[in-house]
Amino acid sequence: DAGVTQSPTHLIKTRGQQVTLRCSPISGHKSVSWYQQVLGQGPQFIFQYYEKEERGRGNFPDRFSARQFPNYSSELNVNALLLGDSALYLCASRQDRNYGYTFGSGTRLTVV
Amino acid sequence: QQQVKQSPQSLIVQKGGISIINCAYENTAFDYFPWYQQFPGKGPALLIAIRPDVSEKKEGRFTISFNKSAKQFSLHIMDSQPGDSATYFCAASRLSRDDKIIFGKGTRLHILP
Numbered sequence: 001d002a003g004v005t006q007s008p009t010h011l012i013k014t015r016g017q018q019v020t021l022r023c024s025p026i027s028g029h030k031s032v033s034w035y036q037q038v039l040g041q042g043p044q045f046i047f048q049y050y051e052k053e054e055r056g057r058g059n060f061p062d063r064f065s066a067r068q069f070p071n072y073s074s075e076l077n078v079n080a081l082l083l084g085d086s087a088l089y090l091c092a093s094r095q096d097r098n099y100g101y102t103f104g105s106g107t108r109l110t111v112v
Numbered sequence: 113q114q115q116v117k118q119s120p121q122s123l124i125v126q127k128g129g130i131s132i133i134n135c136a137y138e139n140t141a142f143d144y145f146p147w148y149q150q151f152p153g154k155g156p157a158l159l160i161a162i163r164p165d166v167s168e169k170k171e172g173r174f175t176i177s178f179n180k181s182a183k184q185f186s187l188h189i190m191d192s193q194p195g196d197s198a199t200y201f202c203a204a205s206r207l208s209r210d211d212k213i214i215f216g217k218g219t220r221l222h223i224l225p
Contacts, residue, residue, distance in 0.1 A: 004155075033212065042118075042201050042215030043156065056212055090155050097207055100146055103155035 002026070004104035006091050012110045013081050021076040021107045025093030031055075032074040033101060034066055035090040043090055049074055081111045115139055116204050118216030126224050131189040133219045135202035138183065144207035147176065147187050148215075150199045156215075159200070160187070192223045 005024045013019050025032050031050045035043035048056035049068035068074045072093075078085055088108050092101035117136045125131045137145075143164055148156035162169045162176045162185065169176045175188040189196055202216040 035213075040218075042203075042217050043213075044215075045212035048212060058212065088155075092155075092213075097209075100144070100158050100161055100207075101213060102158065103148075105153070105155045 004091055004093050004102055006089075006104040006107050008107060009105070010108045010110075012112060015081055015083060015111055017081050017111075018077065018079045019081060019109060021078075021089050021091075021109070023074045023076070023091030023093075023104060025072050025074070025091075026095075026102055029093035029095050029102075030072055031094050031096065031101075032068055032072065033092045034074070034076045035092065035103075036060070037088040037090055037106070039087070046076070046089075078109075083111050085109065086111045115214045116202060116216040118202050118219060120219060121217070122220040122222070124222045124224060125192045127192065127194060129192050129223075131187075131192045131196065131221055131223070133187045133200055133202065133221070134184065135186065135216050136182075136184045137204045137214075139204070139206075139214075140183070141206050141209075142204040142214075144205045145176070145178065145185050146203050146205070146213070147174075148201040148203060150201065150218075156201055189221075192221075194223045194225050197221055197223050 033048040034046040037043040045058040047066040052068045063079045088106040090106045092103045146161035147159045149159045150156045173190045178185045205213045
């Protein structure tokens with residue numbers, strides 16, 4: 001059974017550019033969340049989606065946006081990239097509120 | 113505002129020893145306390161989790177001790193092995209509210225062979 005898959009695994013972008021990160025949840029998991037993990041820190045919550053509806057948003061600027069598709073996959077978009085956006089972006093999915101989240105291996109974004 | 117405080121920041125333990133990591137939380141509405149293990153280049157993996165109605169949960173060599181009145185919980189790794197060397201994160205969430213996970217800052221554990 002495949003886990004949470006994220007693409008790409010690594011990405012290098014220039015300041016000011018835009019980036020789209022993709023996530024495929026575990027089959028049957030309807031809830032997807034996005035987290036940002038800066039080197040040496042714990043993951044910070046960005047967004048949560050359930051059944052294609054946004055259920056939660058963390059303390060991130062409007063440059064960050066996300067969406068969930070009918071097949072429950074999700075995309076995270078970041079516009080006008082800053083050097084400080086360099087981080088590991090993690091996607092997590094779960095079946096419903098009675099279960100914990102399973103994380104993917106993340107996308108390592110480097111902004112230069 | 114850091115809602116989950118984790119200590120120590122780093123820990124070195126001899127092989128076969130007991131590794132202990134501590135966490136404290138502030139929000140009494142949290143009802144789910146997981147521990148995650150993360151290896152370099154990988155995402156966090158759920159190790160063990162506890163609900164506040166239980167004071168202890170054991171899974172193999174890993175035990176969570178939970179003190180609701182003190183708003184503290186800890187992870188004990190018995191018979192620590194070099195393969196346990198990783199970063200460990202405590203976390204808290206309001207699972208019943210389908211809420212986000214709040215992570216601690218992590219503990220880098222190194223087990224000496």
